[in-house]
Amino acid sequence: MSRVVVIGSGLAGLVAANRLADGGAEVLLLSKGIGGLQLGQGTVDVLGYAPQRVTNPIKAVAEVAASHPYAAIGAQGVLTALGYLKELAPDLLVGDPEANYHLPTAVGALRPTCLAQPSMLAGNLKAGSSVVVVGLRRLKDFQPELIAGNLARTELPDGGRVSARAINVDAVAREGEIDSSGLTFAKAFDDPGYRQRFAELLAPKLSDGEIVALPAVIGLMDRQAHADLSAKLGHPVFEIPLPPPSVAGLRLNQALNARAQAAGVRMVSGVRTVGFTADGDRVLSVRNATVPAEREYRADAFVLATGGFEAGALAMDSYGAVTETLFGLPLVGTENTPLIHGDYWGAEQPIFSVGVAVDAQMRVLDKGRPVYANLRAVGDLIAGSTRWAEKSGDGVAAASAVLAADSILKEL
Amino acid sequence: MATEGLEFAGHSLSRASLDACVKCTICETQCPVAAVTPLFSGPKYVGPQAERFRNGASVDHSLDYCSSCGTCTLVCPQGVQIAELNSQARAVMKADHMPLRDRLIGQTVLMGKVMTPVAPIAKAALNNKPIRKVMEAVVKVHADAPMPPPQSQTFEGWFRKRPTPAGPFPRGPVVFFHGCAGGYFEVETSKKSVEVLEHLGYQVIVPKQGCCGLAQQSNGLFKGATKDVLKLCDDLRSAGKDLTIVSSSGSCTGMLKHEAHEIMGVDDERLKDVGTRIVDMMEFLLDLHEAGELPTDFAPIGMKVPYHAPCQLKSQGIGKPALEVLRLIPDLEVVDSGAVCCGIAGTYGLKKEKYEVAQAVGKPLFDMVKETSSELALCDTETCRWQIEKSSGVKTEHPIFLIHRAYGLS
Numbered sequence: 001m002s003r004v005v006v007i008g009s010g011l012a013g014l015v016a017a018n019r020l021a022d023g024g025a026e027v028l029l030l031s032k033g034i035g036g037l038q039l040g041q042g043t044v045d046v047l048g049y050a051p052q053r054v055t056n057p058i059k060a061v062a063e064v065a066a067s068h069p070y071a072a073i074g075a076q077g078v079l080t081a082l083g084y085l086k087e088l089a090p091d092l093l094v095g096d097p098e099a100n101y102h103l104p105t106a107v108g109a110l111r112p113t114c115l116a117q118p119s120m121l122a123g124n125l126k127a128g129s130s131v132v133v134v135g136l137r138r139l140k141d142f143q144p145e146l147i148a149g150n151l152a153r154t155e156l157p158d159g160g161r162v163s164a165r166a167i168n169v170d171a172v173a174r175e176g177e178i179d180s181s182g183l184t185f186a187k188a189f190d191d192p193g194y195r196q197r198f199a200e201l202l203a204p205k206l207s208d209g210e211i212v213a214l215p216a217v218i219g220l221m222d223r224q225a226h227a228d229l230s231a232k233l234g235h236p237v238f239e240i241p242l243p244p245p246s247v248a249g250l251r252l253n254q255a256l257n258a259r260a261q262a263a264g265v266r267m268v269s270g271v272r273t274v275g276f277t278a279d280g281d282r283v284l285s286v287r288n289a290t291v292p293a294e295r296e297y298r299a300d301a302f303v304l305a306t307g308g309f310e311a312g313a314l315a316m317d318s319y320g321a322v323t324e325t326l327f328g329l330p331l332v333g334t335e336n337t338p339l340i341h342g343d344y345w346g347a348e349q350p351i352f353s354v355g356v357a358v359d360a361q362m363r364v365l366d367k368g369r370p371v372y373a374n375l376r377a378v379g380d381l382i383a384g385s386t387r388w389a390e391k392s393g394d395g396v397a398a399a400s401a402v403l404a405a406d407s408i409l410k411e412l
Numbered sequence: 413m414a415t416e417g418l419e420f421a422g423h424s425l426s427r428a429s430l431d432a433c434v435k436c437t438i439c440e441t442q443c444p445v446a447a448v449t450p451l452f453s454g455p456k457y458v459g460p461q462a463e464r465f466r467n468g469a470s471v472d473h474s475l476d477y478c479s480s481c482g483t484c485t486l487v488c489p490q491g492v493q494i495a496e497l498n499s500q501a502r503a504v505m506k507a508d509h510m511p512l513r514d515r516l517i518g519q520t521v522l523m524g525k526v527m528t529p530v531a532p533i534a535k536a537a538l539n540n541k542p543i544r545k546v547m548e549a550v551v552k553v554h555a556d557a558p559m560p561p562p563q564s565q566t567f568e569g570w571f572r573k574r575p576t577p578a579g580p581f582p583r584g585p586v587v588f589f590h591g592c593a594g595g596y597f598e599v600e601t602s603k604k605s606v607e608v609l610e611h612l613g614y615q616v617i618v619p620k621q622g623c624c625g626l627a628q629q630s631n632g633l634f635k636g637a638t639k640d641v642l643k644l645c646d647d648l649r650s651a652g653k654d655l656t657i658v659s660s661s662g663s664c665t666g667m668l669k670h671e672a673h674e675i676m677g678v679d680d681e682r683l684k685d686v687g688t689r690i691v692d693m694m695e696f697l698l699d700l701h702e703a704g705e706l707p708t709d710f711a712p713i714g715m716k717v718p719y720h721a722p723c724q725l726k727s728q729g730i731g732k733p734a735l736e737v738l739r740l741i742p743d744l745e746v747v748d749s750g751a752v753c754c755g756i757a758g759t760y761g762l763k764k765e766k767y768e769v770a771q772a773v774g775k776p777l778f779d780m781v782k783e784t785s786s787e788l789a790l791c792d793t794e795t796c797r798w799q800i801e802k803s804s805g806v807k808t809e810h811p812i813f814l815i816h817r818a819y820g821l822s
Contacts, residue, residue: 033489039436177450183441245437261748268731270486290729291670292687310434311489 002412003028005286005297007273007326008305008313009035012379012397014256015081016303018088019405021263025412028297029265030288032272035253036311041113041241042216042248043120044085044093044398046078048100048112048391053157057114057395058097067353069382070392072360073399081399085115089255091223092117102157104213104240106142108133108150108164110157112391117248119218119226122211123238125151127160132206133213133240135168138180141242142215144168164213167205171198185217186247189225199232212237216248268297273306276327281373286326301374301408304329304364305401308380314354322354324381330366332357332383348386355383361407362400374411376404418507418634426493426500426674433460433492439484444753445477448772452477455484459494463501470505477769478502479757480630482727495727499675503632510632513552517759518628518636524596527562534562554767558756558795558802560597567595567602571618581615587651588616589690591661592623593794598661601794601810605660605693607821608812612700612707619651624664626671630758634676641672645682648690657690660810662792663758665692666724692725694792694811698733701740710818712743718784719811720749720777720800722793723757734792734811741818747784751777754791756799771803778804790814 002025006017009031017029046057047070054060062075070078082097095101095115101124102110125131131151135144144166151164173180173188188194195218206212212230216239219225230237241248261267268288275287275294285298306313306326314331316322322334336350356364356377363370364377379397380387387393439455440446446454451474458475465471475498484494506514527534537543544555567590586609590602606616624644625637645668648657659665669687672678691699700706721732738746754774755761761770781789781804789808791797801808816822 032491033438034442034487036436036489038438038441174450181437181440183447187447245441250441258750261750266731266736268729270727271729272491288729292673292684295730 002026002301003299004301004303004408004412005030005299006303006305007031007286008307008311008379009257009267009269010305010307010311010379010397011035011037011256011394012401013303013305014260015085015088015398015401016305016378016405017260017265018256018263019084019402020303020408021260021265023405023409025409027265028299029260029267030271030273030286030297031267031269032312034269036307037256038249038253039244039246040249040252040394041111042092042117042246042250042252043103043113043241044082044095044115044394045112045391046082046097046100046114046395050390054112055100055157056098057100061395067384069358069384069396069400071384072358072362073396073403074360077399077403078395081395081402082115084402085398088259089252092251092255094118094121103238104147104151106147106215106240106242108147108154110154112157114395117239117251119216119237119239120241120248121238122236123213123240125156125162125211127156127158127162129162130207130210131162131164131213132210133164133166134202135166136185136215136217137168137170138173138178139182139185139215139217140179141182142240144213147213147240169201169205171201181245182215182217182242182247183220183245183250185215186220186250189217189219189229190222192228195225195229195232199229203233206233206235210235213240215239216241216246220247220250272312273326278372281370283327283372283375300412302372302376303401303404303408304375304377304381305379306381308355309351311380313381316351322351324356327371327375329356329364329371329377331355348389352386352388353384355381358382358400360403362404376408378404418504426496427463429491429493430460430463430497432490434490436489438487438489439494442483442487442752444481444483444755444773445479445769449477449769451769455494455498458501459484459497460492463497466501470501473505475502475505477766479753479755479760479766479770479773481723481753481757483723483752486727493674496674499630503634506632511552513763514631514759515633516551517553517762518631518633520592520627521596521623523560524566524592527560528564528566528596531562531564538562548764552764553762554764557762557767558798560593560794560798563597563599565599567599568618568620570599570603571606577610579615581610581613583613585615585617585652585655587648587655587657588618589621589648589657589659589661589664590618591659591664591794594661595621598794598797598810601660601812604810604812604816604822605658608816608819609658611819611821617651617655619647621647624667624672626663626667627759629667629671629676630760638672638676638678641667641678642680642682644668645680645686648686649682655689656696657686658693658696659690660693660812661794662692662722663724663794665690666728669728692728692730692733692792694734694737695730697737697815701737706740708740710741710815711820713741713814713818714743715787716745716747716785717787717814718749718781718789719746720751720754720781720789720791720796722791722796723753725792734790738790738811738814741814744814744818746790749777749780751780753777754796754799756795758795761799770799774799774803781806781808
């Protein structure tokens with residue numbers, strides 16, 4: 001059996017590791033921490049703005065500029081990846097690649113996304129709906145007045161408006177605590193008895209026909225928690241993802257990790273990968289900064305899923321020079337100086353488009369030729385898009401990971 | 413000039429990493445203690461956040477509820493040494509009022525020396541409810557907390573009295589490190605480790621060896637711990653230069669590899685030398701396997717067994733080598749507990765005021781163990797085994813037990 005080392009355990013790394021293991025490779029997943037997936041919304045964005053609001057993400061993917069990561073990936077690549085993600089987390093991700101949901105955020109804006117958790121779907125609002133946003137007094141990261149106010153003044157993507165009001169309830173997540181985290185609430189909501197008591201507390205405050213918006217804390221482990229609470233209340237309920245600690249993100253991270261473990265992926269975490277050896281156009285091994293002595297991991301192929309600037313995979317020094325910190329790979333987009341301009345509310349900052357160029361197999365290119373035949377880059381490291389603004393990071397990550405894995409499996 | 417001990421803890425090293433904290437909360441979500449009690453405000457609050465305000469004084473006394481399991485450091489994506497920061501800050505906080513109990517339970521060698529000659533009596537005493545209640549009242553060690561199992565023969569006694577193995581030893585010499593627990597209480601683990609190494613063709617050298625000081629370190633007694641760990645380095649180095657040191661005591665290995673340096677600031681060539689040469693027993697076997705040098709003529713073991721990777725093994729950044737090695741045994745189904753921590757964290761779960769918290773931390777693991785097997789559970793470190801066995805009722809051994817059996821040695 002051939003070994004593949006995947007470095008990084010965010011969405012890209014986890015998808016690549018799962019896909020490779022499913023294809024019969026022996027996979028070693030190296031990661032500094034436990035990945036950033038749990039910091040996100042627990043949804044899968046494909047393309048939200050291009051730059052206008054996107055309603056059909058697959059159609060928009062097919063129309064991106066040649067410098068965009070989706071140009072190398074292709075619409076078919078994205079479709080395959082979305083199908084695979086639904087297989088990896090069947091009870092957690094649903095959606096139509098040809099129609100974005102528009103789901104309320106924790107500030108009451110409507111965010112376009114492609115795959116979402118079943119517990120969020122009632123938030124894909126129709127004109128004329130009445131929404132009641134329910135705050136929990138002991139959870140500080142969810143302000144129902146702000147959310148309801150913004151929702152009520154927002155025009156829906158296909159026109160029309162909703163009405164929205166805010167209420168608060170004082171539910172105790174854990175005795176002895178007046179400021180509980182979303183995670184503590186989620187664990188409380190895993191208990192059917194807690195859900196019953198919560199429903200009894202909330203139900204008298206609801207009006208007929210209202211859709212109930214709650215912070216995304218309705219259970220961490222119990223996948224039935226949302227449907228059960230909705231039934232107990234007799235109202236449609238939707239969850240709004242919170243800033244970290246994001247329970248919705250935790251669910252997705254746990255699901256993809258559990259799936260990888262079940263598929264036989266071996267994991268070594270807690271240590272940064274800091275070095276490598278190569279022979280000609282092949283990477284032979286990578287080295288982890290284990291203390292006090294480094295450890296070396298050899299493999300037949302390598303997938304670099306280390307992320308972008310936030311994860312330390314890209315770094316800029318005080319002279320403005322940008323480097324890829326593990327392999328020193330050639331970067332594109334660095335010519336667009338200044339990389340950071342001073343108009344912070346103005347045009348896109350060129351720095352966000354800096355990254356590596358890849359071919360259709362996600363091999364890293366230098367002037368059009370692969371740098372190493374057995375090294376693929378996936379996810380945020382790929383140049384050419386401002387993911388957070390156009391909401392394309394998840395789609396690029398998952399699709400590049402699937403393409404990289406499939407091309408490695410063909411070669412092994 | 414390098415500073416050591418409390419001075420180092422108050423001012424140095426790990427503080428440099430706190431600015432890398434981006435407040436992402438990943439450590440908060442993974443902390444096993446904050447998950448079960450509001451008494452601990454979480455690793456980020458008492459760590460990188462409170463540290464900014466400490467300036468010598470302690471600002472958040474819930475810090476005492478940190479178990480030092482190290483999970484926060486392990487999961488941090490930014491390289492903040494959260495657990496180390498918190499261990500240091502706690503040592504500084506406790507320095508002027510160190511409880512007698514915390515001084516006593518750091519004395520692991522003393523416990524072994526006292527109990528071994530009177531093993532049956534010691535065993536009876538530790539299982540005697542009235543005696544344990546008195547112990548709880550006087551020493552503040554919880555009456556239901558797991559205790560080390562006294563043995564009538566030390567490992568050293570066995571090693572010296574047994575017939576000299578005939579060899580041959582084509583793979584040459586290795587040094588074996590057993591730790592205090594492996595010397596006095598977990599004697600079988602040490603014996604089986606030596607027998608597996610000899611079966612593989614290694615000549616096993618066991619130098620006379622003392623304590624690594626971990627229990628003192630985790631209780632904030634840095635001076636004694638530093639003295640002990642350096643003495644141990646001298647002991648292990650006396651067995652020969654450049655030899656691999658194999659250890660079946662996962663926690664002590666972590667102390668030698670990184671904790672003595674990172675938490676107490678011990679900056680000594682002897683520690684670096686030993687830390688670089690020491691490998692965990694299962695890590696050693698996995699390395700052999702990766703190099704194609706591990707015989708895999710294992711006899712089938714038709715069993716389903718839960719395995720728990722202890723915190724202090726995980727924090728060495730070597731993954732879970734026992735899982736990989738055990739999977740080479742035909743018919744053996746090893747189920748990873750997936751649990752964060754068993755709760756004991758060395759001596760934390762013994763303490764009267766921490767016992768309930770520690771039991772709540774370990775509950776998902778105990779439940780998982782009971783659901784998976786009534787016969788046997790596996791775990792690499794001693795106090796974790798005692799905790800799992802006591803709280804789940806399932807016999808818990810070091811993974812080497814099944815390797816030993818699969819090689820036909822037992």
